Amino acid sequence: MLKKISAAMVGGLLLASTLAGCGGDDGGSGSGGGDDKITLGFSQVGAESGWRTANTKSIQEAAAAEGIDLKFSDAQGKQEKQIEAIRSFITQRVDVIAFSPVVESGWDPVLKEAKDAGIPVILTDRAVDSKDTSLYKTFLGSDFVEEGKKAGDWLAKEYQGKSDPVNIVELQGTPGAAPAIDRKTGFEEVIKTDPKFKIVASQTGKFERTSGKQTMETFLQSVKDIDVLYAHNDDMGLGAIEAIEAAGKKPGTDIKIITVDAVKDGMTALSENKINFIVECSPLLGPQLMQLVKKVKNSEEVPTRILTEETTFTPEQAKAALPDRKY
Amino acid sequence: MTLQKILKSRLMWPVAMLVVLLLCALIFSDGFFDIRIQDGHLFGTPVNILRASAPLVLVAIGMTLVISTGGIDLSVGSVMAVSGAMACLIIGDLSNQNSVGGVAVAVVAAIALSLVLGLWNGFLVAVLGIQPIIATLILMVAGRGLAQLITSGQIINVQSSPYKVIGAGYVLGLPVSVLIAAVVLAITVLLTRRTALGLLLESVGGSPVASRLAGIQARRFTVMVYIASAACAGIAGLIYSSNVSSADGNNAGNLIELDAILAVVIGGTALTGGRFSLAGTTLGALLIATLDTTAQSVGIPPEATLVFKAVVVVVLCLAQSATFRAMLFRRSTPRPAARAEVPA
Numbered sequence: 001m002l003k004k005i006s007a008a009m010v011g012g013l014l015l016a017s018t019l020a021g022c023g024g025d026d027g028g029s030g031s032g033g034g035d036d037k038i039t040l041g042f043s044q045v046g047a048e049s050g051w052r053t054a055n056t057k058s059i060q061e062a063a064a065a066e067g068i069d070l071k072f073s074d075a076q077g078k079q080e081k082q083i084e085a086i087r088s089f090i091t092q093r094v095d096v097i098a099f100s101p102v103v104e105s106g107w108d109p110v111l112k113e114a115k116d117a118g119i120p121v122i123l124t125d126r127a128v129d130s131k132d133t134s135l136y137k138t139f140l141g142s143d144f145v146e147e148g149k150k151a152g153d154w155l156a157k158e159y160q161g162k163s164d165p166v167n168i169v170e171l172q173g174t175p176g177a178a179p180a181i182d183r184k185t186g187f188e189e190v191i192k193t194d195p196k197f198k199i200v201a202s203q204t205g206k207f208e209r210t211s212g213k214q215t216m217e218t219f220l221q222s223v224k225d226i227d228v229l230y231a232h233n234d235d236m237g238l239g240a241i242e243a244i245e246a247a248g249k250k251p252g253t254d255i256k257i258i259t260v261d262a263v264k265d266g267m268t269a270l271s272e273n274k275i276n277f278i279v280e281c282s283p284l285l286g287p288q289l290m291q292l293v294k295k296v297k298n299s300e301e302v303p304t305r306i307l308t309e310e311t312t313f314t315p316e317q318a319k320a321a322l323p324d325r326k327y
Numbered sequence: 328m329t330l331q332k333i334l335k336s337r338l339m340w341p342v343a344m345l346v347v348l349l350l351c352a353l354i355f356s357d358g359f360f361d362i363r364i365q366d367g368h369l370f371g372t373p374v375n376i377l378r379a380s381a382p383l384v385l386v387a388i389g390m391t392l393v394i395s396t397g398g399i400d401l402s403v404g405s406v407m408a409v410s411g412a413m414a415c416l417i418i419g420d421l422s423n424q425n426s427v428g429g430v431a432v433a434v435v436a437a438i439a440l441s442l443v444l445g446l447w448n449g450f451l452v453a454v455l456g457i458q459p460i461i462a463t464l465i466l467m468v469a470g471r472g473l474a475q476l477i478t479s480g481q482i483i484n485v486q487s488s489p490y491k492v493i494g495a496g497y498v499l500g501l502p503v504s505v506l507i508a509a510v511v512l513a514i515t516v517l518l519t520r521r522t523a524l525g526l527l528l529e530s531v532g533g534s535p536v537a538s539r540l541a542g543i544q545a546r547r548f549t550v551m552v553y554i555a556s557a558a559c560a561g562i563a564g565l566i567y568s569s570n571v572s573s574a575d576g577n578n579a580g581n582l583i584e585l586d587a588i589l590a591v592v593i594g595g596t597a598l599t600g601g602r603f604s605l606a607g608t609t610l611g612a613l614l615i616a617t618l619d620t621t622a623q624s625v626g627i628p629p630e631a632t633l634v635f636k637a638v639v640v641v642v643l644c645l646a647q648s649a650t651f652r653a654m655l656f657r658r659s660t661p662r663p664a665a666r667a668e669v670p671a
Contacts, residue, residue, distance in 0.1 A: 049577065050481045175629045204629035208578040209482075209571040214379050218623040221372040222356050235482070239571050246495065248365050265484060 038297050039069045040290075041089030043099035045126075046077040050263060054327030055100075055125065055283035062286030068293060079103050083110045090117050096293045098122040104129040111135035120296040124289060126178075133304060137296050140289060140306045142281050144179045148186020150279045150312055151230060151258045155197070156190060158256070158276075163196060169219045170202035171212050171231040171240060179281075180204075183232045183260055200226070205236035212236030216243035231259045234266025234278065241274050252276055262313055264325045270318040278318070280310045283327060337595035340646045341610045344639065348614070348621050356624040368497035372620065378570075380616030381504040382407070382563035384609055386583055387590040388515055389556030391608045394591050396552050397532045397600025398452060398459035403587060405470025406444050406560035407580030411568030412477040413437040415485050424487040433490070438561045444470065445557025449550030463553075467584070474576035483574045494569030504566045511559065516605055525603075528552065532600025586615050593643060614643075 040063060044056055056072075063070035071094060075082035079102045089097050090113055097119055101107060107128045114121050115135055123139040130136075159166055168191070173180030184202075191197040201223050205212035212235065219226060220243060229244075231237035237259035241251040251257055251274045259266055262280040269275045285308045295302050313321065333339060352359040352372075362371035386403045393400045417433035418424055444466060451462035496503045519525030528548060530538045535545045560580070568574045592598065593614060594607025618639055622632045645651045 047475075047480050053480050172629055175632075201626060202629075203623045203626075204632070206578075208575060209573060210567060210575075210578070213571055214375070214620075215623055217375045217379075218372065218620055221358060221361070221375065222624045222626075224357075242495070242571060247370070265482065 037067060037069045038096065038293060039071065039092075039094040040293050041071045041073070041086070041092070041094040041097045043073045043075055043082050043085040043089075043097075045075055045082075045100045045102050047074065050327055051261070051281075051283050055285070057326075058284040058286035059124075059289060060286070062290045065287075066290040066294070068290055075102055077102055079106060086110050086114065090114055090119060093117070094119065095297050096120050096122065098124055098289060098293065100125040101128050108132065108135065122289065122292055122296065124285060125283075138292060138302045138304050138306055140285055140292060140308065142308045142310060144182030144281075145186035145189075146307070147260050147279045147281055147310075148183040148188075149190050150186075151183070151260065151277070152187045152190025154258060154277045154279075154312070155228060155230075156194060159196070166197050166227045167200045167223065167225050168197060168228045168230055169216075169223060169226050170199055171205040171215055171229065171236040172202060173204070173207045173232040173236075175204055177207075179260075180207075180232055187230060205231065205239065207233050207235060209235045209239035209242075212239030213243045214239075216240035217246075220244070220247045220249075226255050228256045228258065231257070234259045234261040234263050234269075234275075237275060238265060238269060241269060263327055264322075267313065267318045267322050267325055270313060270315050271322055273315050276315070278313045280312060282308050282310045337604065337647075338607055338610060340643055341593050341595075341607065341614055343646075344643050345610065345614050345617060348617050348639070352617075352621045352624055355626075356621075359624055364500070368500045368502070372624065374502060376613070376616050376620050377505045378502045379620065380613050381502075381508040382567050382580075383583065383586055383590065383616060384508045384612040385511055385559045385563040385566070386556075386580075387587040387594075387608045387612045388512060388605060389552075389559030390584075390587040391591050391594070391596055391603050391605055392515070392519075392528065392552040393459070393556045394588075394596055394598060395528045395532045395600060395603035396549055397535070398549065398552070399463065399588070399598070400448065400553060400556045400560075401460065401463040401584050402444070402448060402466035402470055403556060403560040403563075404580035404583045405467050405474065406441050406557050407564030407567055407583065408474035408574075408576050409444065409470050409477065410437040410441050410561040410564030411579050412474045412483065412574040412576050413440050414490070414565055415483040415568055415574035416477055418485045418487050418490055419483055421487075424485055425489060427489045430487055430489040434493070434565060437565060438558060441557045441561025441564070442554055444561075445554035446550065448557065449553035452553060453546045453549035471576070474574075474579070476576075478574055478576040480576065485572050485574075487572070490569050491572055492569070494566040494571075504570070507562060507566065511562065512605065512609060515555075519605070529601050529603065532603075587612075589640065590615055593640070595647075 042059060045052060047053055047056065060070060060072065071089065073085035075085060082099060082102055086097060086099065087110060097114055101123065104127065108130050111121060111130065112135060121136040123136055125141045127139050172184060201219050203215050205215045212231065216239065229240055231240060237257055244251040244255055249255060257275045258277045259275055260279045260281055262278045266275065266278055270278050288309065292302060359372050362369055362373060364370065390400055390403065414433040414437040417436055418430060421429040423429065448463050448466055451457045452459050492503055494504050498506060519528065527543055530543060531545045531548050539545045564580060567579050590611030591608050593611035594604050596603040596607065618636050622635050627635050
């Protein structure tokens with residue numbers, strides 16, 4: 001019986017992971033070249049979230065604006081599809097290959113093929129664990145540890161000069177996911193320097209609203225005197241706001257809330273003072289990527305690690321930024 | 328009821344496990360059982376557990392009916408996502424999101440769509456004779472895609488107070504979502520235990536051929552249970568999405584089919600069909616919801632939560648197994664003869 005159930009579970013998980021990328025489009029492809037336009041082959045993870053959709057759009061728009069011929073391929077969350085796409089970019093002899101790896105490992109052979117063909121590779125958003133760093137030119141993406149630190153810094157400043165203990169509850173992302181681990185690490189690194197900060201409870205909200213709401217409901221019952229909530233993304237924070245309101249407390253006032261991401265819904269809550277501070281994790285890396293593509297095409301030296309241009313938001317800044325928020 | 332009878336009851340072990348869990352929570356978590364009145368309604372961890380379990384109870388009721396006929400429905404999570412997405416899409420387009428009529432239309436449309444999806448499952452299984460696991464797998468994948476299509480891959484937000492009542496509201500101090508689940512449970516129990524319907528379902532599950540020869544329209548019952556399952560999932564999807572006033576095509580109901588199957592199995596219904604226990608299923612669903620909340624209340628780290636859950640389920644399944652109990656206590660009661668004679 002258990003065997004059956006566990007087999008079903010494995011099957012379900014496999015399916016769930018393939019479900020992610022159903023809405024992929026492949027805009028931007030078309031013209032075969034022949035002119036001196038730069039051709040960029042880009043393989044995207046999939047279309048699993050609003051964040052990812054915005055990321056795809058940014059890359060497509062930036063390529064069009066810079067006059068770069070973009071060959072776009074959607075891996076629908078599967079590594080083998082992505083390897084296939086990179087191989088086909090090599091056969092088509094594109095000028096530069098860029099991709100967001102679905103998983104961290106297993107890239108050495110195909111990246112070596114690209115290197116042998118003399119095509120430079122740029123990683124975006126996610127890293128690979130390859131030991132041979134000569135296989136790719138650079139990695140453009142967010143630093144999740146840095147995001148956690150920014151959240152911690154704001155908190156330290158907010159409670160500067162006060163000596164009362166500060167009780168913090170934390171809503172973690174999906175266990176094992178890099179953003180969850182790193183955002184926790186960075187945050188802890190900053191707040192452990194001051195003994196008045198104490199993380200009294202830390203549980204997962206799986207990066208989604210319902211789970212964030214349920215976990216916050218549990219916190220509100222099991223933890224006395226919550227001063228601060230730190231959520232690893234906006235959605236969990238938004239779910240938690242509902243739980244806090246249902247408990248008769250005022251989010252942003254009775255419990256201060258810090259989140260990461262800065263998607264439109266989160267920014268709206270921030271502008272309404274229900275969230276106090278958001279650290280941005282921007283999907284809009286298209287323009288930066290296109291500049292890099294041009295540089296590596298001209299064989300210019302580029303740093304091996306480049307951070308996405310990101311900022312942080314207070315309620316006032318959110319009000320100003322909200323009208324042109326794209327995602 | 329004598330002690331002997333209680334010990335023999337199929338529900339003895341799940342109840343014992345639930346009691347143990349709640350005792351753990353009582354010891355390790357302060358104020359776990361504190362229930363107070365907040366803004367005129369009940370408020371506290373036990374209430375939260377009931378609210379969190381409402382969608383699972385609903386889905387598991389439908390699943391029990393399907394499993395009683397020897398089938399299985401993997402598409403329930405996707406149907407939940409489609410139903411929530413459909414309702415939020417319609418409400419989002421209303422000129423006045425707070426109009427009760429508009430919300431009613433959205434709710435009816437979402438449930439109607441769920442019924443159609445259930446009919447599709449039933450058609451594949453009963454008319455085309457496709458194996459249930461394959462037939463519902465199709466909708467499990469396609470339904471998730473449909474939900475993503477409806478939401479355009481984004482989270483749809485609604486600001487509708489009538490809609491919010493379904494998942495986060497209270498009537499007479501009691502959570503509406505729990506009341507909905509209780510009403511559906513009551514109707515199902517009445518239909519299956521106060522009429523011959525339950526008996527007929529069990530006979531279809533026991534042997535569809537014999538049932539047909541005995542004059543039972545097995546095919547009609549099979550289609551019916553898939554529609555009922557989808558209807559339950561559709562209502563669960565509304566509760567899920569209304570709870571956070573938004574529809575998330577990617578995450579709503581994700582993997583709930585496995586929790587529902589687990590609830591049915593814990594409740595003592597065999598996956599091979601035949602006899603079923605709605606009380607057992609409800610107990611199983613409550614046990615799973617309690618597990619999640621207790622793990623968080625007592626502060627088990629999230630990395631270890633799944634292991635904790637697995638250990639509880641394994642202990643429970645072993646306790647339910649008569650063979651294992653006999654081995655453990657070295658009772659003199661002989662094991663079933665057939666099993667004893669099987670060579671190693």
